[in-house]
Amino acid sequence: MTNNNFTSVDITEFFDEKEQAEDLIDTGIVVFTEEQKQLVKQLREKLSEVDKEHLELFNKRVEDLKKLASAIAAFPSLLERTELTVGSRTPQSLIDSLINSTREGDTTLQLPSKATLGKGFLVAKLHTFSSIEKLSKEVNMDSKSIKSIHDETVSMMFLLLAEDVYLNLIRDTTLSMDSRRQLALSLLLLWEHRADQNISDIAPVLQSVWTARTRLAPAFGTMMGTSELIMISFQLDEQWSDFIKTKLADADVNMAMEEFLFGISYEQITKLKNMLREQGIAAIGRDEVSTFLGTDVKVNMTEDYRDFYQQYTLRRDNARARRRLNIAGPHKTIEDHFISYVMEKNREKQIKDSYKTKENAQKSITVS
Structure with a gap:
C-alpha cells in the first residue's frame, strides 16, 4: 500500500519569499489533500474580496498547522530503519510489537512519539476545518463548497476513529495473522502521513x-x-x-x-x-x-x-x-x-487479482 492517493499541499503560497526556504521541508504528513487545498484556496479568494481581517487570521492558522507538521517531521520515520538511543527500530519490529503486545489499558506511553504527536496535529487540523466551515458560511460561499468543507471535517473524525479501530483489531487473535499484519501496516501509514x-x-x-x-x-x-x-x-x-x-x-x-x-x-x-x-x-x-x-x-x-x-x-x-x-x-x-x-474483503480481492496476474503471465509464457 502506498500513499499515492494523497498529495501534500504546497503551503509556500501562503507565505512571503523570506519564509519559503523553511516551508520546503517535506513533513511526510499530509497537511492538506489536493481537494482540501482547493477548498482552502477558494476560501482565501473569497476572504480577500470581502474580509481581509479574517484572511490574515486564517493564514496565521494555516501557518501554525504547517509549523506543527514540520516539528513532527523531526521525529524518526516509522517506515524506515531508525537508530534509537536504546537500539534500532524497523517497520517490521514495530509491527511485531503491536501484534504481540498484551498490555491492557491506555497504551499512549508505549506508542511512538510520532504517533502521539500526529494525533494532536490531526485534532488541530480538525478544529481548523471546523472553524473554516463556520467562516465559509459567514462569507456566503456557495453551498457545494460549504458541504465539501463539512465532509472533509467529518473525514478527519473518522481518521481519529480509525486509529482506535486498528489498535483494537491488531490485538484480536480471532483474526488471521495476515489480516493483523495488514492492519498494523495500515496503522503505521496512518501514523506517518495522517491520511488513510x-x-x-x-x-x-x-x-x-x-x-x-x-x-x-x-x-x-x-x-x-x-x-x-x-x-x-x-x-x-x-x-x-x-x-x-x-x-x-x-x-x-x-x-x-x-x-x-x-x-x-x-x-x-x-x-x-x-x-x-x-x-x-x-x-x-x-x-x-x-x-x-x-x-x-x-x-x-x-x-x-x-x-x-x-x-x-x-x-x-x-x-x-x-x-x-x-x-x-x-x-x-x-x-x-x-x-x-x-479490509478482509479488500485483502481477498488483492489475493485473487495477484493470482490472476500470475496465471495470465504463465499462460503468456506457455503460448510464446
Missing part, C-alpha cells in the same frame, strides 16, 4: 448509517428499530448491505448493532428489556428511557460528527472492558466489525 485511503472509502458509508440512525425512532424494549435500520441499510451502500446480510447473525455483531442503534450500553439495554418484560410493557419511547433506568442517558443523537465520535468512544471503552473482564456483551464496536469486514 481505506478510511476515505469507508467514512462516507459510516456517516450515512449514522445519519439514518439519528432519523429513526426505535421502540426501546423491542428490535423494531433494528429492522428499520436494516431496511435502510440496503439502500445505502453495497458494502454495508453485504456486511449486514453476512454478519448480523453473529452474536457480537448483533449486540454491537443494538448499542449503536439505541445509543445506550448492552447492560442498559438488557436491564431495560427485563424491566419492560416484568411490567408487561411492550415498548417505550426515547424520552422515557432515563426514567425507567433511573439515570440520565442521552439517546437523542444529532447528526453532528462530535456526537458520533463521543458515542463511539463510549461503546469502544465498554467493549474493551467486557473483553478484558470476559463478561457478556459486545467485545467489539460495530465500527470494528465493519472495518474489519471491508
Whole structure:
C-alpha cells in the first residue's frame, strides 16, 4: 500500500519569499489533500474580496498547522530503519510489537512519539476545518463548497476513529495473522502521513448509517428499530448491505448493532428489556428511557460528527472492558466489525487479482 492517493499541499503560497526556504521541508504528513487545498484556496479568494481581517487570521492558522507538521517531521520515520538511543527500530519490529503486545489499558506511553504527536496535529487540523466551515458560511460561499468543507471535517473524525479501530483489531487473535499484519501496516501509514485511503472509502458509508440512525425512532424494549435500520441499510451502500446480510447473525455483531442503534450500553439495554418484560410493557419511547433506568442517558443523537465520535468512544471503552473482564456483551464496536469486514474483503480481492496476474503471465509464457 502506498500513499499515492494523497498529495501534500504546497503551503509556500501562503507565505512571503523570506519564509519559503523553511516551508520546503517535506513533513511526510499530509497537511492538506489536493481537494482540501482547493477548498482552502477558494476560501482565501473569497476572504480577500470581502474580509481581509479574517484572511490574515486564517493564514496565521494555516501557518501554525504547517509549523506543527514540520516539528513532527523531526521525529524518526516509522517506515524506515531508525537508530534509537536504546537500539534500532524497523517497520517490521514495530509491527511485531503491536501484534504481540498484551498490555491492557491506555497504551499512549508505549506508542511512538510520532504517533502521539500526529494525533494532536490531526485534532488541530480538525478544529481548523471546523472553524473554516463556520467562516465559509459567514462569507456566503456557495453551498457545494460549504458541504465539501463539512465532509472533509467529518473525514478527519473518522481518521481519529480509525486509529482506535486498528489498535483494537491488531490485538484480536480471532483474526488471521495476515489480516493483523495488514492492519498494523495500515496503522503505521496512518501514523506517518495522517491520511488513510481505506478510511476515505469507508467514512462516507459510516456517516450515512449514522445519519439514518439519528432519523429513526426505535421502540426501546423491542428490535423494531433494528429492522428499520436494516431496511435502510440496503439502500445505502453495497458494502454495508453485504456486511449486514453476512454478519448480523453473529452474536457480537448483533449486540454491537443494538448499542449503536439505541445509543445506550448492552447492560442498559438488557436491564431495560427485563424491566419492560416484568411490567408487561411492550415498548417505550426515547424520552422515557432515563426514567425507567433511573439515570440520565442521552439517546437523542444529532447528526453532528462530535456526537458520533463521543458515542463511539463510549461503546469502544465498554467493549474493551467486557473483553478484558470476559463478561457478556459486545467485545467489539460495530465500527470494528465493519472495518474489519471491508479490509478482509479488500485483502481477498488483492489475493485473487495477484493470482490472476500470475496465471495470465504463465499462460503468456506457455503460448510464446
